Amino acid sequence: MTQPLRVVAVSGGLQRTSRAAALCQHLMDLIGEQLxxxxxxxxxxxxxxxxxxxxxxxxxxxxxxQELAAVEQADVLVVATPVYRGSYTGLFKHFFDFIDQDALTDTPILLAATGGSERHSLVIDHQLRPLFSFFQARTLPLGVYATDSDFLDCRLHNEALLERSRLAVQRALPLLELARRVEPHASSAVAAA
Structure with missing residues (x-):
């Protein structure tokens, strides 16, 4: 019997009502609707x-x-960070500095970010993709970037962004299905043997 997919999301937001956390939750919910x-x-x-x-x-x-272990044992990661000075937050990077460099090998990762305006939307490709390339993770092809105006009461309400989120998950499904069938981090276990 196939086990449920272990989906772990990491929000780099520092506030308790964080838009990054809301975006993570929304993306996890979309994955949960499919698998x-x-x-x-x-x-x-x-x-x-x-x-x-x-x-x-x-x-x-x-x-x-425990939180680091949850990330290292995830079948799929969703990460979202607020843009701070053109990049991810320092705390986001500091957290991932503690992750074992081989733990995320081949792990599918859905990248997302939030920012004040569209001018920071390239943070996904210019900052997040290189970070997770270091871990040899499989960054999913379509990232999700949301601006402050895409939220109402810390919930996504922009229909174009909702559609992009659905599309990002739909395009990720083949890799997510594969992650369900393969023993988690099997490639890491083979490398360690």
Missing amino acids: PCDRHLVELGQVAPQLAGATWRSQLPASVE
Whole structure:
């Protein structure tokens, strides 16, 4: 029997009502409409106090270690970050600095970002794709970028963005289906043997 897909989303937003978290949740919900999955959202704003002062993974408390392990064991990742000075937030990068460099090999990753205007929309291709290329992850072909005006009460309401989100998930389905059939991180286990 095929296990539910483990979908983990990481929101780089620092606020509790974060647009990045809302975008992550929306994308996870769309995946959940297509495939049976277990969903988990990591909100970096919630772990920031324990994360920000650490230099080594061994310095992190168990609660942050659990979030890192969830990311490393995910079948699929959804990541979204607010754009800060033309890139992802420093806390977002700091979190991924603790991820084992081989843990995300071949993991499908749906990239997303939020920003104040359309002028930052290339952050997905110019910042996020290279970051996850380092991990040898499979960044999915279509990213989702949302501006402040695409949200109403921290919920997506722009029909063009809703359609792009649906299309991003539809185009990702072949890889997500494959991730369900293959033992998670089988390539990592083979490499370690």
